[in-house]
Amino acid sequence: NAKNSGKNSYRFFDSYMEDDVNRKNDLADILSHVIDKNEIYLQYQPQVNVESGQVTGYEALMRIESELVGFISPAEFIPIAEETGIINILGEWALIEACNFNQVLIKSGFGPLRVSVNVSTTQLKDDHLIDIIKSIPEKTGMDLKHLEIEITESVLMNSFEHNLKLINQMKELGCSIALDDFGTGYSSFNYLTQIPIDTLKIDKSFIDGICSNEKDRCIADSIIDLAHKMDISVVAEGVEDNEQLQILQNQFCDTLQGYLFSKPLNSTDFIELLSKHKTLHD
Numbered sequence: 674n675a676k677n678s679g680k681n682s683y684r685f686f687d688s689y690m691e692d693d694v695n696r697k698n699d700l701a702d703i704l705s706h707v708i709d710k711n712e713i714y715l716q717y718q719p720q721v722n723v724e725s726g727q728v729t730g731y732e733a734l735m736r737i738e739s740e741l742v743g744f745i746s747p748a749e750f751i752p753i754a755e756e757t758g759i760i761n762i763l764g765e766w767a768l769i770e771a772c773n774f775n776q777v778l779i780k781s782g783f784g785p786l787r788v789s790v791n792v793s794t795t796q797l798k799d800d801h802l803i804d805i806i807k808s809i810p811e812k813t814g815m816d817l818k819h820l821e822i823e824i825t826e827s828v829l830m831n832s833f834e835h836n837l838k839l840i841n842q843m844k845e846l847g848c849s850i851a852l853d854d855f856g857t858g859y860s861s862f863n864y865l866t867q868i869p870i871d872t873l874k875i876d877k878s879f880i881d882g883i884c885s886n887e888k889d890r891c892i893a894d895s896i897i898d899l900a901h902k903m904d905i906s907v908v909a910e911g912v913e914d915n916e917q918l919q920i921l922q923n924q925f926c927d928t929l930q931g932y933l934f935s936k937p938l939n940s941t942d943f944i945e946l947l948s949k950h951k952t953l954h955d
């Protein structure tokens with residue numbers, strides 16, 4: 674037992690691990706109560722068409738602010754929610770909340786905008802997911818053609834046949850499918866021919882280097898070309914400056930999402946942005 678070993682370095686390390694485990698347990702506990710306690714909400718980040726500059730859709734991003742520990746970043750809570758399975762409940766909440774919000778926008782004359790919602794691979798293991806998606810039109814009034822489901826390349830790694838079946842069912846219901854963080858994971862081009870993907874989201878890590886690194890620029894260029902040849906639309910993630918925009922424009926990237934146009938916003942600020950009819954080229 675490291676604790677009784679008498680070596681300070683061990684004890685030091687051990688107590689760090691203990692802190693880690695405690696923090697994880699605390700967060701797991703907090704996560705199981707965020708819906709009841711109203712400590713969960715969504716922010717919305719606009720996606721703009723590169724050519725027209727208009728907002729065409731937006732991504733819903735989960736936020737948690739707990740009275741006990743304050744703001745917790747998705748990078749920290751999503752993996753814990755996945756491990757504990759709580760993501761299934763939070764993910765269902767996010768789907769309904771996002772579609773409710775989008776229906777409000779459509780009814781207010783802002784539409785039709787497309788709302789993109791992240792669905793974790795853990796959620797795909799739950800057969801209930803399809804029933805949840807099926808219930809959206811009745812629950813929220815929104816037509817599923819306005820919903821895009823964002824999945825990551827990890828759906829390709831395990832239970833491919835099962836996941837493919839679910840994704841096809843989502844398509845049949847009218848949803849579109851985006852492949853998120855493209856290029857960072859297990860990218861086999863082979864899968865692109867098997868999964869009915871509507872949108873490819875180029876990961877921020879390539880966009881970061883697009884101005885300074887020739888190879889990153891080549892990768893982005895090739896992804897865009899390949900996608901277009903397959904009739905897939907491309908979103909560049911994490912675009913922060915005009916130099917990047919210039920390059921993406923030259924590469925005929927369709928859509929851009931990033932701080933250059935807007936950070937993720939609370940619902941009221943998002944509605945305000947839409948009301949101003951702000952465009953990328955203003």
Ligand code: C2E
Nearest residue numbers: 734735747751767791792793911912913930931932933937
């Ligand atoms: P993601 O789906 O790839 O979302 C994009 C992330 O990039 C968001 O981080 C967004 O705030 C950030 N981002 C966008 N533009 C910029 C930019 O110009 N600069 C920088 N530095 N960052 C930018 P966020 O909100 O922290 O979310 C992180 C990840 O957590 C998401 O990555 C997604 O994988 C996961 N996530 C968030 N909400 C949900 C959810 O409702 N369900 C599931 N399953 N996962 C979610």
Ligand code: MG
Nearest residue numbers: 732791823853
């Ligand atoms: Mg996403």
Ligand code: MG
Nearest residue numbers: 853854874910
């Ligand atoms: Mg992404």
Ligand code: MG
Nearest residue numbers: 853854876877
């Ligand atoms: Mg990401």
